[in-house]
Amino acid sequence: MDVxxxxxxxxxxxxxxxxxxxxxxxxPAAGAAENTTRPAAGAAxxxxxxxxxxEYKVSVDPMDxxxxxxxxVKADQDGSLSFRRSCGHGICGSDAMMINGRxxxxxxxxxxxxxxxxxxxxxxxxxxxxxxxxxxxxxxGKYRSVKPYLINDQPEPERERxxxxxxxxxxxxxxxxxxxxxxxxxxxxxxxxxxxxxPAAIVQAHRFIFDSRxxxxxxxxxxxxxxxxxxxxxxxxxxxxxxxxxxxITRAILEVSSAIVGRRG
Amino acid sequence: MxxxxxxxxxxAGGAGLWAAxxxxxxxxxxxxxxxxxxxxxxxxxxxxxxCAALGNLExxxxxxxxxxxxxxxxxxxxxxxxxxLAREAIETVIELEHMGLPFNRTPDGKIDQRRFGGHTxxxxxxxxxxxxxxxxxxxxxxxxxxxxxxxxxxxxxxxEFQVVDLLFEGGQPDEGGxxxxxxxxxxxDGQLHTFRAKAxxxxxxxxxxxxxxxxxAHSLTGDGVALCYRHGIPxxxxxxxxxxxxxxxxxxxxxxxxxxGEGGTLLNDKGERFMxxxxxxxxxLAPRDMVSRAMYQEIRAGRGIGGKDYLYLDVRHLGxxxxxxxxxxxxxxxxxxxxxxxxxxxxxxxxxxxxxxGGIPTNVSAEVVRDDKGTVVPGLYAAGECACVSVHGANRLxxxxxxxxxxxxxxxxxxxxxxxxxxxxxxxxxxAAEPVRAELxxxxxxxxxxxxxxxxxxxxxxxxxxxxxxxxxxxxxxxxLARVKELRARHGRIAITDCGSVFNTELLEAHELGYLLDIxxxxxxxxxxxxxxxxxxxxxxxxxxxxxxxxxxTLAYRGKDGPSLRYKQVSITRFEPxxxxx
Numbered sequence: 029m030d031v032x033x034x035x036x037x038x039x040x041x042x043x044x045x046x047x048x049x050x051x052x053x054x055x056p057a058a059g060a061a062e063n064t065t066r067p068a069a070g071a072a073x074x075x076x077x078x079x080x081x082x083e084y085k086v087s088v089d090p091m092d093x094x095x096x097x098x099x100x101v102k103a104d105q106d107g108s109l110s111f112r113r114s115c116g117h118g119i120c121g122s123d124a125m126m127i128n129g130r131x132x133x134x135x136x137x138x139x140x141x142x143x144x145x146x147x148x149x150x151x152x153x154x155x156x157x158x159x160x161x162x163x164x165x166x167x168x169g170k171y172r173s174v175k176p177y178l179i180n181d182q183p184e185p186e187r188e189r190x191x192x193x194x195x196x197x198x199x200x201x202x203x204x205x206x207x208x209x210x211x212x213x214x215x216x217x218x219x220x221x222x223x224x225x226x227p228a229a230i231v232q233a234h235r236f237i238f239d240s241r242x243x244x245x246x247x248x249x250x251x252x253x254x255x256x257x258x259x260x261x262x263x264x265x266x267x268x269x270x271x272x273x274x275x276x277i278t279r280a281i282l283e284v285s286s287a288i289v290g291r292r293g
Numbered sequence: 294m295x296x297x298x299x300x301x302x303x304x305a306g307g308a309g310l311w312a313a314x315x316x317x318x319x320x321x322x323x324x325x326x327x328x329x330x331x332x333x334x335x336x337x338x339x340x341x342x343x344c345a346a347l348g349n350l351e352x353x354x355x356x357x358x359x360x361x362x363x364x365x366x367x368x369x370x371x372x373x374x375x376x377x378l379a380r381e382a383i384e385t386v387i388e389l390e391h392m393g394l395p396f397n398r399t400p401d402g403k404i405d406q407r408r409f410g411g412h413t414x415x416x417x418x419x420x421x422x423x424x425x426x427x428x429x430x431x432x433x434x435x436x437x438x439x440x441x442x443x444x445x446x447x448x449x450x451x452x453e454f455q456v457v458d459l460l461f462e463g464g465q466p467d468e469g470g471x472x473x474x475x476x477x478x479x480x481x482d483g484q485l486h487t488f489r490a491k492a493x494x495x496x497x498x499x500x501x502x503x504x505x506x507x508x509x510a511h512s513l514t515g516d517g518v519a520l521c522y523r524h525g526i527p528x529x530x531x532x533x534x535x536x537x538x539x540x541x542x543x544x545x546x547x548x549x550x551x552x553x554g555e556g557g558t559l560l561n562d563k564g565e566r567f568m569x570x571x572x573x574x575x576x577x578l579a580p581r582d583m584v585s586r587a588m589y590q591e592i593r594a595g596r597g598i599g600g601k602d603y604l605y606l607d608v609r610h611l612g613x614x615x616x617x618x619x620x621x622x623x624x625x626x627x628x629x630x631x632x633x634x635x636x637x638x639x640x641x642x643x644x645x646x647x648x649x650x651g652g653i654p655t656n657v658s659a660e661v662v663r664d665d666k667g668t669v670v671p672g673l674y675a676a677g678e679c680a681c682v683s684v685h686g687a688n689r690l691x692x693x694x695x696x697x698x699x700x701x702x703x704x705x706x707x708x709x710x711x712x713x714x715x716x717x718x719x720x721x722x723x724x725a726a727e728p729v730r731a732e733l734x735x736x737x738x739x740x741x742x743x744x745x746x747x748x749x750x751x752x753x754x755x756x757x758x759x760x761x762x763x764x765x766x767x768x769x770x771x772x773x774l775a776r777v778k779e780l781r782a783r784h785g786r787i788a789i790t791d792c793g794s795v796f797n798t799e800l801l802e803a804h805e806l807g808y809l810l811d812i813x814x815x816x817x818x819x820x821x822x823x824x825x826x827x828x829x830x831x832x833x834x835x836x837x838x839x840x841x842x843x844x845x846x847t848l849a850y851r852g853k854d855g856p857s858l859r860y861k862q863v864s865i866t867r868f869e870p871x872x873x874x875x
Contacts, residue, residue: 041793091632103747107799108791112329115510117546117626119433120333136629157481158796164330168452177441178393188390190402196395203395203427203434207332241393 031139033086033097035109036149038079038156079156081147090140094127094148098134098160111160118272121208124151125160131210131270151213153222167209170225174233174251179244195240202235202280204273211267211277217260224260225252227267227277234280237287249288258285294486295721298324299713301475301490303456303517305331307432307695308677308702309496310439315706317446321713325448326477326488328455328512328801331440335498335510336677336698339432340622341551342424343389343695344412345382349403350422355379357414358423360868362693365411365580366650366686367828367838368870369530369846369863374682376866377657378693378700385699386425394438396427397619407619408554411580411690417875420578424692429551429622435695453480455801458729459493459520459673462719466663467525472672473719476726478733478801483794485726491716492672492709495521495653495661496702499678501534503809503816504646505751505758508540508547517679519808521653522815526663526670527848527859529681530651531812532820532830535689536763538584540645541630542603548623548642550691553577555619557608559584560639561596567604572875579875582688582829585644585763598641605639644763650689650829651819652681654848654861659705665848665861672716674709676701683846686863687828736787736803743788746803753780753806757813761820766833770821777817778855781810815849818856823847840870 084101095113102109112122116135123134126149128142139146154162205228212218212226233252237245252258258281267277300316302309305327316323327334346353359379363370390396390404397405406422414421427434443450454477461470474489497517501509522528538559539548553559559577561567571587572579579587592602608616613636616624627633627640653675654662659682661673677698684697760773784807791799825839826832844863849856 039793040795091630093630102799103745107746107789108793108797110791110796110798114329114333114512115335115338117338117630119338119430119622120329120335120510122329122333138629158793161796168330172444175445177445180393184391186387188387188396188404191398192402193398193400196398199395200428203437204430206337206433207330235395236393239393239395 029090029144030085030087031097031144031146033084033101034081034147035084035101035159036079037082037109037159039108040158043078088139090138092139093135094137094142094146095123095134097139097146098148110158119206121206124208124210125149126152131214133208133210133272136272151209153213153219154209164209167212167228168207170229171207171232173225174229175244175248176232176236178236178239178242179247180241181243189241191240199235199238201275202231204275205231205235206273208272210270210272214266214270216264216266217262221256221260223256225256227261227281230258230281230284231275231277234284237284245287249284249291252284253288258288261285294484296324296486296488297718298322298488298490299718300492300494300709301326301488302494302496303475304334304496304498304677305329305450306334306336306496306498306677306698307435307439308698308705309494310436310443311699311702312494312496312676312706312709313448314439314442314446315703316710317443317448319710321710323449324451324488326451326454326456326475328453328480330452331450332436334436335513336695337433337436338510338547339435339695340429340547340549341554342407342409342426342431342692343386343435343699344409344423344692345386345425345696346379346423347383347386347404347406347425349399350406352414353421353423355383357416357421358382358412360416361412362684362690363686363868364417364873365690366688367873368840368844369683369686369827371683371864372866372868373864374657374684378684378696381700382696385703389435389438389699392438392442394427394434396425407551408578409691410550410553410578410584411575412692413575420575424554426551428618429549429620432695435699451477454478454486455480456516456520457485457733457804458726459524460487460722460725461524462722465525466670466673471719472670473722476729480796480801483797485730487725489719489721491713491718492674494659494674494676494705494709495679496675496677497679499649500809500812501646501649503753503757503813505754506540506543506545506643507646508537508545509646514805515679515808515812516805517675518652519811521661522811522851525851526661527654527850528651528815529654529848529861530683530819530846531816531849532823532847533650533687533828534646534816535581535648535650535829536585536644537581537647538588538644539606539642541626542641542643544630545645546626546630547645547647548606548626548640549620550581552606552608552620552623555615556611557606559588560605560607561591562598562600563596567591567596575875580688580690582831583875586831588644589763603641603643606642607639608635609637609639646758648689648694649678650681650683650685650687652679655680655682657682657704658708659701660708665859672712674705676705687830733800733804736789737792737800739786739788741788741790744783744786746787746789746799746806749780749783749787750806750809753777753809753813761817764831764833765820767821770817774817774821777810777813781814784810815856819847819849819858822858844870
C-alpha cells in the first residue's frame with residue numbers, strides 16, 4: 029500500500045529560520061510552510077525558508093514501522109533526511125519523535141496503527157538541530173542533576189546486598205526508562221517552563237529514592253522539592269501517554285511528591 | 294581541535310563504560326567518545342542474563358562455567374582466557390550489584406539465576422541456573438548502571454563524536470608504532486577533532502549490519518575492527534559469526550534465549566519438539582549454532598511452518614505470571630513487530646545474524662596483539678564484541694557476551710591506567726586528520742550520479758545472508774568473494790546528496806559501509822580457507838571438525854591483493870578437545 033508521509037524538515041545550513049522552534053503537541057510550528065518541493069540551495073529567487081512540511085509518497089507494508097518509512101525515504105528519495113536511530117526495536121531510545129501528533133518511538137509504531145496519512149515532526153519543546161534531530165544536551169543535563177546513581181557509603185559486603193523481591197518490586201517500573209525524552213517533551217509544564225526538571229529526570233530519581241539499598245534519598249528529594257522540581261507537575265498524564273516503555277510516570281512523580289511531604293511532615 | 298588526554302575510550306557500551314570507570318577511579322585524565330549517546334549503546338538490548346557461578350540456587354563452580362565455555366566454543370577457545378572469564382564473572386556480577394544493578398531476587402533476597410543455553414552442571418550433565426538477570430532487560434540495566442557510575446565518578450564524555458581514524462607514533466603498528474590517539478567526526482557540526490592519548494581502547498561492538506537479517510543495531514558497523522585492519526593489525530577468527538535461533542521473522546529482532554531458559558519450546562510444522570533429534574540431553578538449551586542448524590534442517594526437510602522458512606517458539610505453557618514477570622519485553626516485541634499474542638499462540642521465529650566471535654586479537658589484559666607470538670601494539674586496547682581474546686572460540690554461549698565485556702572492559706581500564714602512568718604523552722601529529730578528511734571530502738564532492746549507499750549496502754547484506762550464513766560451501770563462498778570485491782570497487786564511486794556539515798548522516802553511512810565491506814571481505818576469505826566445520830562455521834563440503842589441521846586461530850592481514858591469512862595456536866590448559874555432543 030502507499031502512504032502519504034509528511035515530514036517537518038529543517039536544514040540549519042540552508043534555511044533562514046533559527047533552530048529554536050518550539051512546537052505545541054499536534055500543532056505544526058508557527059510559519060511551517062506547505063512545500064512539496066525543495067528549492068535548490070541558494071537558487072535565485074528562492075523564497076525565505078524555515079521549517080516546512082514536505083510530503084513523500086512511500087510504498088509500504090502495513091506491518092512496517094515509521095522508522096522503516098524514514099529509512100526508505102532516505103534511501104530512495106532524499107539522502108539528506110536526517111534522524112537518529114540505532115537498535116530499531118524500542119530499547120535504545122534514539123528515535124523518539126512526534127508522529128501524528130503524539131510522541132513515540134518511530135521503531136515501535138506500525139503503519140497499520142496510523143493509517144495512510146502519517147506526519148512526523150521533531151520532539152516538541154526541544155531545540156531542533158536538523159530535520160528530526162533535536163538537541164538532547166539540556167535533557168541529559170537535567171537527568172544528571174538528580175544524582176541518578178546509587179548512593180551508599182557503607183562498606184561493601186563480600187557478596188551481594190540482600191533485597192527482598194517485594195522491595196525490588198517497588199521501583200521496578202521506573203528501571204525501565206530508556207531516556208528517550210518522549211515524556212519530558214510531551215509535558216505542557218515543561219513547554220511553559222523549560223527550567224522544569226521534567227518527568228524523565230523524576231523517573232530516574234524515583235528509581236533510586238525507592239531502592240532499599242540507596243541512602244541518598246534526602247539529597248535527591250531536596251533537589252526535587254525545588255521550584256523547578258516535582259511541584260511543576262500538573263498531572264496532565266501526557267507523559268504516561270507518551271512513554272514507549274509503559275511506565276506510569278505520573279504515579280512515580282506523585283510518589284516522589286508524597287515522599288517530600290512525608291519527610292517534611 | 295586537538296585535545297590532549299592520557300586515555301581515550303572509543304565506544305560507550307558495557308566494555309567502554311567499565312573501562313572508563315576504572316580509569317576515573319585511578320584518577321587518569323580520560324574521555325569517552327561515542328557516536329551515539331552512551332545509553333543508546335547496543336549492550337542495552339541484551340536481554341536474558343549474565344552468567345556467573347554464584348551457586349545461589351543450586352551447586353555451581355567457575356570450573357564448570359569454564360568448561361561449558363570451552364566446549365560451547367568447539368574447543369577453539371583460548372583456555373587461559375576462558376579461565377579468567379569464568380573466575381572473574383563472579384566478582385564482576387557482585388560488583389555490579391554493589392553499584393546498584395536491580396537484579397531479580399530469590400525469596401531470600403539473593404540474586405536470582407536461571408538456565409541458559411549450553412550452561413551445565415558437572416561438565417555437561419544437565420542445565421544449571423547460572424544466568425543472573427533483571428527481568429529480560431539485563432543488558433539495559435548493565436548499561437544504565439555503568440553509565441550512572443560514570444556520572445558519579447565524573448567521567449568526561451564526548452557524545453556523538455564518531456571516531457574515523459586511529460593515530461600511531463613511531464610508525465604503523467607493524468613497524469613497532471604505538472597508539473597516539475584518534476580522529477573523530479563531530480556529528481553536530483561535521484568538524485574533525487584530534488584526540489591525543491597514551492592509551493586508546495576500542496570498544497566499538499559488532500558488525501552484524503553486513504547481514505540482511507540481524508539482531509544488531511543500525512550503528513553496528515565494525516568501526517574499530519575495520520580501522521585496525523586498515524592500519525595493518527590482523528583480524529582473528531572472522532569466519533565465526535553466530536546466528537541466534539530465535540529472531541523475529543523477516544526483521545531479525547531478537548527473542549531472548551531466556552524464553553527457552555524459562556521452559557519455552559521450539560516446534561516444527563507437525564508440532565514436534567524437533568530438538569529431541571539433535572540434542573537429546575539439552576534439547577532447546579543446546580548451544581545456538583546447533584539449534585540454528587537444526588532449524589535450517591527442519592526447514593529444508595519441509596517441516597517449516599506451512600512449508601515456509603520459519604518455525605515456532607512456544608511459551609504458552611509457561612503461564613501468564615512467568616511470561617509477564619520474567620519475559621515482558623520479548624512478549625511485547627512479538628505483539629508489536631509480529632502482531633502475535635504469545636500467551637495464546639506460538640511465535641514464528643527464524644535464525645538471525647547476532648554476534649561476531651572474531652575481531653581484534655587481544656591478550657587477557659585487553660592489549661591488542663598483532664601476530665601469532667602475542668606481540669603487543671603499545672597503548673592500543675580492545676574489549677567487548679570488537680575484540681577476540683578469545684573466550685568464544687567458534688561459537689559463543691548465551692550470556693557470555695555480557696560476561697566478556699564486563700570482565701575484559703574492567704581489565705582494560707586497569708591495564709590502561711597502569712600503562713598511562715608509565716609513558717609520556719605522544720607529541721601532536723602534524724595534519725593528523727588529513728587522510729580521513731580527504732576520504733570524506735571525496736565522498737561529499739563526487740558527482741551525484743555515482744553509486745548509492747543504500748543499493749550497495751543491500752547487495753552486500755543479501756550476498757552475506759544467502760552465501761555466508763548458517764551453512765556454507767566452497768562454491769557459494771567463492772561467489773560471495775567475487776561479489777564483495779565488486780561491491781568494494783563500486784563503493785569507491787559512491788556519491789551522496791547531502792552536502793552539509795550538520796548531522797550529515799548520509800556521509801557517515803557511506804563511510805560506515807566501507808567498514809562493513811572490508812569486514813565482509815575478511816570474513817569470506819577466512820571462511821573459504823577453513824575447510825572444516827567447527828562451531829558457527831559449518832561447511833557442507835567439509836562437514837567434520839578437523840582438529841589435526843584446523844585447531845588454530847585465523848589471523849587475516851590486509852594485503853595488496855586482499856587479506857592474507859596466517860594462523861595462531863589455541864591455548865589448551867585444562868580440557869582436551871573432545872567430540873561435541875549435548
